Amino acid sequence: MRLEKCWFCSSTIYPGHGIQFVRNDAKIFRFCRSKCHKNFKMKRNPRKVKWTKAYRKLHGKELNKDATFELERRRNRPERYDRNVVQNTIKALKRIEEIRLKREEKFWENRMKVKKDKRADLEELKQNIHLVKAPVALQEDPSLALPKKMEKVKVKVEMREAGETRAMEE
Amino acid sequence: MIQIQTYLDVADNSEARKLMCIRILGTGNQKYAATGNIIIAVVKEAIPNMFLKRSEVVRAVVACTRKGVKRRNRMFLGFDDNAAVIVNQEGNPKGTRIFCPVARELREYNFARIVSLAPEVL
Numbered sequence: 001m002r003l004e005k006c007w008f009c010s011s012t013i014y015p016g017h018g019i020q021f022v023r024n025d026a027k028i029f030r031f032c033r034s035k036c037h038k039n040f041k042m043k044r045n046p047r048k049v050k051w052t053k054a055y056r057k058l059h060g061k062e063l064n065k066d067a068t069f070e071l072e073r074r075r076n077r078p079e080r081y082d083r084n085v086v087q088n089t090i091k092a093l094k095r096i097e098e099i100r101l102k103r104e105e106k107f108w109e110n111r112m113k114v115k116k117d118k119r120a121d122l123e124e125l126k127q128n129i130h131l132v133k134a135p136v137a138l139q140e141d142p143s144l145a146l147p148k149k150m151e152k153v154k155v156k157v158e159m160r161e162a163g164e165t166r167a168m169e170e
Numbered sequence: 171m172i173q174i175q176t177y178l179d180v181a182d183n184s185e186a187r188k189l190m191c192i193r194i195l196g197t198g199n200q201k202y203a204a205t206g207n208i209i210i211a212v213v214k215e216a217i218p219n220m221f222l223k224r225s226e227v228v229r230a231v232v233a234c235t236r237k238g239v240k241r242r243n244r245m246f247l248g249f250d251d252n253a254a255v256i257v258n259q260e261g262n263p264k265g266t267r268i269f270c271p272v273a274r275e276l277r278e279y280n281f282a283r284i285v286s287l288a289p290e291v292l
Contacts, residue, residue: 001243015243015244015245016243016244016245018246019238019246019248020245020246020247020248021247021248021249021250022234022247022248022249022250022271022292023250024249024250024251024270024271026271026289026290026292028292
């Protein structure tokens with residue numbers, strides 16, 4: 001018994017699940033469920049379909065290049081059975097799984113952290129906009145003020161104006 | 171799931187190209203043929219100027235189906251098209267080569283010769 005990976009979404013296919021499709025060139029495509037099978041029949045490219053692992057790894061949303069993936073790589077060379085090797089492998093399996101999960105979490109945290117920093121910057125800009133543009137100017141022309149929704153704002157801070165206002169304040 | 175009027179590709183190098191199923195052999199009034207069933211088919215398309223001609227009635231074994239086979243380990247294995255291998259009365263293939271991957275179920279139906287000729291048995 002071997003736990004295969006779905007060709008489309010890369011999830012594990014447990015026995016009794018899914019469909020296998022054989023193309024005329026004898027390549028086997030395994031699918032974990034009909035969702036993946038139907039997407040395949042629609043000729044969708046998994047690298048372009050957002051919820052698949054292929055997309056996520058390609059677009060840097062998930063850990064992709066790591067030594068912990070080497071364990072699961074398919075080897076076509078059969079190993080001679082050795083009891084010690086088997087026992088060591090079983091121990092290693094658990095440990096490597098732990099390490100891989102930790103690394104994936106770390107990767108996710110790092111990815112989210114970048115966005116958090118940006119949020120903090122935007123927050124700071126909003127609070128200290130009076131340093132950049134004079135409050136009087138903001139009152140006279142409300143279009144200069146930042147809109148309520150922070151996320152959609154791209155504020156162009158002109159360095160020349162900042163220099164001028166500072167000179168005026170001095 | 172091959173039934174009457176189903177078109178099948180011919181998977182071997184006999185002179186026919188397409189067959190149409192006209193009868194499914196077996197016990198009872200079988201509605202569908204799966205991999206390993208023998209069908210009676212009529213040649214709908216053939217290579218010109220050869221021994222086997224269009225609208226000749228032949229026997230064929232269903233080699234692979236789109237619907238596929240369901241195995242004991244609850245695995246479904248479907249193929250790219252519906253294909254058959256032309257056989258004679260004894261069940262020996264008429265051609266000498268087979269061009270598509272076949273299902274292992276053919277061995278259980280005693281078509282060992284077809285299995286041995288196939289490029290891939292899955």
